[in-house]
Amino acid sequence: MPNPVFNRIPKSQIELAGVVGQYADNVIDNWLLTAPPANPAMLEMFRDREAQPYRQMVPWAGEFAGKYLTGAVQVLRVTGNRRLRACLKEFVGRLLSLQAEDGYLGPWPRQFRLANYAPKGGYTWDTWGHYHVMLGLMLWHEESGDKAALKGALRIADLLCTTFLGRKGGIVATGSSEMNLAPAHSMAMLYRKTKTPRYLELAMQIVDEFSGAEARRRNTHPPPAYIAAAPAGDYFRQALAGKEFFELPKPRWESLHPVMSFAELYWTTGNADFRTAFEHLWWSIVKHDRHNNGSFSTDEQACGHPYKHGRIETCCTVAWMAMSVEMLKMTGNSIVADELELSTLNSVTGMHSVSGRWATYNTPMNGVRCAHYHEIAFQARQGSPELNCCSVNAPRGFGLISEWALMKDREGLVLNWYAPSRIKARIGRRTNVVIEQVTEYPKTGKITIKITPSKPAEFTLKLRIPHWSAKTRVLLNGEKVAGPGPASYLAIARRWRRGDTIELNLDMSLHFWRGERDCKGTTSIYRGPVLLAYDHRYNLEHEGRNPRCPEFITSKGWNFHKTDAPMNPEPLDARTLRCRPAKWQSWDPPAMLFRVESANGKTVHLCDYGSAGDAGTVSHSWIPVKHAPRTAKFTRTNPLRSAR
Numbered sequence: 001m002p003n004p005v006f007n008r009i010p011k012s013q014i015e016l017a018g019v020v021g022q023y024a025d026n027v028i029d030n031w032l033l034t035a036p037p038a039n040p041a042m043l044e045m046f047r048d049r050e051a052q053p054y055r056q057m058v059p060w061a062g063e064f065a066g067k068y069l070t071g072a073v074q075v076l077r078v079t080g081n082r083r084l085r086a087c088l089k090e091f092v093g094r095l096l097s098l099q100a101e102d103g104y105l106g107p108w109p110r111q112f113r114l115a116n117y118a119p120k121g122g123y124t125w126d127t128w129g130h131y132h133v134m135l136g137l138m139l140w141h142e143e144s145g146d147k148a149a150l151k152g153a154l155r156i157a158d159l160l161c162t163t164f165l166g167r168k169g170g171i172v173a174t175g176s177s178e179m180n181l182a183p184a185h186s187m188a189m190l191y192r193k194t195k196t197p198r199y200l201e202l203a204m205q206i207v208d209e210f211s212g213a214e215a216r217r218r219n220t221h222p223p224p225a226y227i228a229a230a231p232a233g234d235y236f237r238q239a240l241a242g243k244e245f246f247e248l249p250k251p252r253w254e255s256l257h258p259v260m261s262f263a264e265l266y267w268t269t270g271n272a273d274f275r276t277a278f279e280h281l282w283w284s285i286v287k288h289d290r291h292n293n294g295s296f297s298t299d300e301q302a303c304g305h306p307y308k309h310g311r312i313e314t315c316c317t318v319a320w321m322a323m324s325v326e327m328l329k330m331t332g333n334s335i336v337a338d339e340l341e342l343s344t345l346n347s348v349t350g351m352h353s354v355s356g357r358w359a360t361y362n363t364p365m366n367g368v369r370c371a372h373y374h375e376i377a378f379q380a381r382q383g384s385p386e387l388n389c390c391s392v393n394a395p396r397g398f399g400l401i402s403e404w405a406l407m408k409d410r411e412g413l414v415l416n417w418y419a420p421s422r423i424k425a426r427i428g429r430r431t432n433v434v435i436e437q438v439t440e441y442p443k444t445g446k447i448t449i450k451i452t453p454s455k456p457a458e459f460t461l462k463l464r465i466p467h468w469s470a471k472t473r474v475l476l477n478g479e480k481v482a483g484p485g486p487a488s489y490l491a492i493a494r495r496w497r498r499g500d501t502i503e504l505n506l507d508m509s510l511h512f513w514r515g516e517r518d519c520k521g522t523t524s525i526y527r528g529p530v531l532l533a534y535d536h537r538y539n540l541e542h543e544g545r546n547p548r549c550p551e552f553i554t555s556k557g558w559n560f561h562k563t564d565a566p567m568n569p570e571p572l573d574a575r576t577l578r579c580r581p582a583k584w585q586s587w588d589p590p591a592m593l594f595r596v597e598s599a600n601g602k603t604v605h606l607c608d609y610g611s612a613g614d615a616g617t618v619s620h621s622w623i624p625v626k627h628a629p630r631t632a633k634f635t636r637t638n639p640l641r642s643a644r
Contacts, residue, residue, distance in 0.1 A: 001270045005332030006407040006414055009425040010142070014078045014402060017420035018440075019591045019610075023349060024075055024398045026356030028084050032072050032395060036091055041383030042068065042392075043091075045107040046098035054109065054119050058379050060179075060389060062106040062129025065095055067392040069136030073143050074399025085144075092140050095133075096152045102162075103155030105133050114163050116174040127171055130156050131182035131257065138189060150193075157190050161198045170209045178232045179254035181206050188264035200268060203261055210235050210258070235259050239277035245284040246302035253297045253316035256323045263326040275330060282327045285320065286339065286639045291365055292513060292524040292621055293350060293531050293609050294343030296320035307519040311362040314351045314372075314390040317343060318397050325403045328416075332409065334464050334489050335639060337416040338529070340404055341466070342640070345442060346531045348397035349591070349610025351390075359394035365519075366620045369613040406435065412459030414489065418447050418504075431457045433496070442530050443581070443592055445469075445506035456497045462489040463504060466529065467638055468511055475503040487637040510579055511642040514631040515622050522622035525606065526642055527579060530592065533612035535619040538584065538593060538605040571624035573598035579606075588615060 016024055036042055042064050045055055055061075069091065076084050099105045104113050106126050118124045134153045141150040160183055164170050171180055184206035191199040211234045233250030235258070245251055259281055266274035289302040297316035298308045321343050328336040351363045358371040372390045373380065379388035405417035406425055413427060415435065422436045432454040439447040451461070465472050467487035474481040474490060477500060484490040492502070506528060513524040525532045576599035584593050590611030597603045612619035629643035 002267055002275075004267060004329035006329050006409050008329075008403050009406060009408050009413075012077075012402075012406060012423060012425040013080060014405060015080060015422040016078050016401070017422075020344070020349070020398065020401070020419055021079075021421070023352055023354065023356065024079055025081075026354065027352065027395050027398065028075060028079060028081050028356070030356040031358075031391075032068075032075060032084055033087055035068060035386065035392070036087070039384040039387050041381060042387060043094055043098060044383060046095075046105065049107050050109050055107065056381060057107060057118075058381070058388075059118065059123055060125040060128060061381075061384075062108070062124075062126060063132045063389065064384070064387050064392050066129065066132025066134070066136045067389070067396070069095070070132065070139055071393060071396030071399050073136065073139040074402050075395050076143065076399075077402035078399060078405070088140065089144065089146075092137070092146065092149055096137075096148055099152055099155065103157075103159035105152070105156055106130060114159070114174075116171070116180055123175065125179050127160070128179040128182050128254070130160070131186050134183070134186040134190070138186070138193075153186075153190065154194070157187060157196075157199055157202075160187065161202050165198055165202045165205065170205055172209045172232055178250040178252060178258065181209060181232050182254070182257040184258045184261035185264065188261045188268060192264060192268055203265060206258065207236055207261060207265070211237055232258075235281065236262070236273075236277050239280045240273055242280070244288055244304070245281050246288055246304040251302040253300055253313065253319050256319040260323055260326050263330055266330070278330065279327070282323060282336075283636065285323075287634050290320070290339070290639075291347075293346040293363070293365060294339065295347040295363060305517055307515055307517040309365065309367075309518055312347075312364060313362060314360055314397075315393050317347050317351070317363075318393050318400075321348075321397060321400050325400060328404055328407075332414075334416075335467060335487055335636065337404060337464050338466050338468075338487075339639065340400070340416070341418075341529050342531075344397065344401065345529050346609045348394075349608075350612070351394055351397065354588070354611070354614055359390060361388070361390045366622055367613075368616065368618055409462070411491070411493070412461055414462045414464075415449070416464045418442075418464075418506075427453075427457060427459055431455060433457070441506075442508075442528050445508040445528060447504040447506070449502040449504060451496050451500040451502070452498050453496050456495055458493075458495045460491050460493040461496070461502075462491050463502070465490055466506065468526065468528065468640065468642060469507040470509070470644065471507045473503075473505040477501055509644060510577060511640075511644050512574055512625065512628045513640060513642045514625075514628045516631065519622045521624065522620075523574070523625035523628040524621055524642075525577075525596075525623065525625065526640070527594070531609040531621055532594065532596075532606040533609045533619050533621045534604060534623050535590075535607055535612040535615075535617050537615050537617040538590070538607060570602055571626045572596065572602055572604065574625050574628040575599075590614070 106129050114126050116124050116126050134156050137149040137153040184203050187199045187203040210232045233248045233255050238248055262274040262278035288304050291306050295312045295317040298310035300313050324340050351360045360369050361372045361375040372388055376388050406423045407414040418441050424434045427433050434452040436450040441447050465484050465488050469486050472484040474484050508528040511526050515522045578597045579594045582593045582595040590607040592608040594606050596606050609621055632638055632641045632643045634641055
């Protein structure tokens with residue numbers, strides 16, 4: 001059977017520093033440690049599910065505990081935070097104590113368990129909720145060795161098999177749609193762990209249900225008034241037929257979770273069609289629906305072009321990144337790691353308050369960022385005032401770094417993550433290797449990498465050379481290394497010894513993505529992997545000078561949000577732009593700030609996208625730039641379409 005090209009290294013120890021490390025630490029202190037006691041209904045909804053009057057819950061309430069646990073475990077992996085480990089041990093113990101005798105671990109009363117409809121006649125996302133709980137329990141078992149956690153996930157799997165395996169109509173016959181088919185992924189994962197045949201059978205059955213044919217033939221319940229027995233997205237058949245993701249019947253973001261089953265099923269069955277379908281859908285999203293900041297979705301689904309202004313939901317981007325991790329494992333393509341870096345350094349930082357106290361629901365390309373409790377307050381309930389789909393899911397964006405920062409392949413180690421950090425991993429049976437990075441990246445492109453094996457060891461170390469780094473220079477122990485081309489891995493095979501040092505210098509010159517369609521007339525400016533943004537907080541000297549500039553006030557690229565204001569009446573000139581580091585003299589500084597000058601005398605300050613709008617100000621990532629280079633054609637070696 002085929003194996004992943006790249007794999008996460010079990011029990012590796014990662015210590016993040018720098019900007020992203022500080023974000024992760026703040027998220028732990030101000031959210032992950034406080035969320036369960038501040039929102040006790042996250043667990044208590046499972047305890048009193050049979051009691052009347054029934055709780056008033058959103059249909060997806062059962063997901064909160066699982067999403068929280070999944071993200072928290074992965075954040076633990078990139079921090080090693082002892083307080084978080086103790087918190088999660090207690091959380092998992094309480095969660096498992098609330099599992100029913102038959103394995104059910106949702107918030108709905110007995111007669112509605114896994115029926116995907118609720119006591120008062122509305123639909124629920126019950127199997128979706130169980131998917132997230134299963135995922136969290138499996139990750140905690142991997143991290144801690146807690147056998148009870150794995151047993152809890154297996155009990156859910158057994159219940160799903162009892163309920164749906166071989167039953168006419170399957171899950172889609174409950175009237176549910178794409179989100180409730182997510183257990184295809186977790187069941188396939190559990191089969192790889194346990195080799196229990198019925199787990200694979202149910203995963204394959206759910207994939208068959210993607211077409212919805214059985215649901216159209218027969219409904220196991222009377223056709224509910226609230227939702228038609230609709231087919232799911234038919235992701236497998238239509239992907240093999242070459243359909244784009246946005247063209248499928250159900251192109252919502254939740255679809256990405258059941259689609260991830262294709263990767264697991266490819267490694268399990270060897271059926272190349274699963275790989276073909278998975279890769280096709282991933283590339284389709286990159287080309288048509290991944291925005292300039294590395295985020296995915298417009299108004300919670302694929303729309304077919306990345307220039308459309310609309311709500312960019314946090315959960316959508318996190319799901320996209322999780323899918324990208326599977327793509328990186330499957331292909332070993334450095335471009336996929338570039339995409340994960342783009343999403344992490346821009347969208348994930350942008351969706352979080354620097355304090356870690358809150359995250360967004362919508363992180364727009366242009367506009368104002370609002371805390372989740374401003375935009376999706378309807379999800380708040382008694383006992384869980386801060387819980388919603390995004391608040392419990394956002395930390396996973398940082399946690400996913402643990403899956404792709406340092407990986408292994410048949411030849412050795414693969415370094416994807418560049419930032420101040422220290423990673424310890426085992427290579428072979430008896431050798432540990434510490435990789436320490438001393439750098440200010442992504443503020444600068446110079447990265448010093450110190451390799452310290454516990455004893456001399458022969459292996460290949462692969463360094464990711466981003467597609468945007470046109471000119472890259474690499475020194476090994478002071479001597480030049482040839483051949484570091486963009487959009488590739490530079491493989492260095494040698495007998496590594498304590499004290500070996502690599503100096504990697506990446507090309508941080510500006511590159512541009514000229515907007516089209518809804519963003520026509522504006523341009524995204526990148527410095528290395530970082531999207532630059534205009535925030536009027538750093539440009540107050542320009543604001544209010546020209547209150548009557550209809551050509552900008554009415555421009556489609558500027559008028560997405562009612563509180564938008566023009567950046568500057570006269571565009572910057574891309575031909576003569578100079579970008580220099582700048583300092584913010586007041587409190588709450590951005591992670592990066594640059595003074596950008598053009599020969600026409602226009603000067604503005606641009607910050608990193610992740611910092612833009614953190615103080616509640618209007619920000620823009622599509623900005624007026626004249627003479628920007630023509631947008632490069634989308635290719636699989638330049639998916640950002642940027643040019644110099």
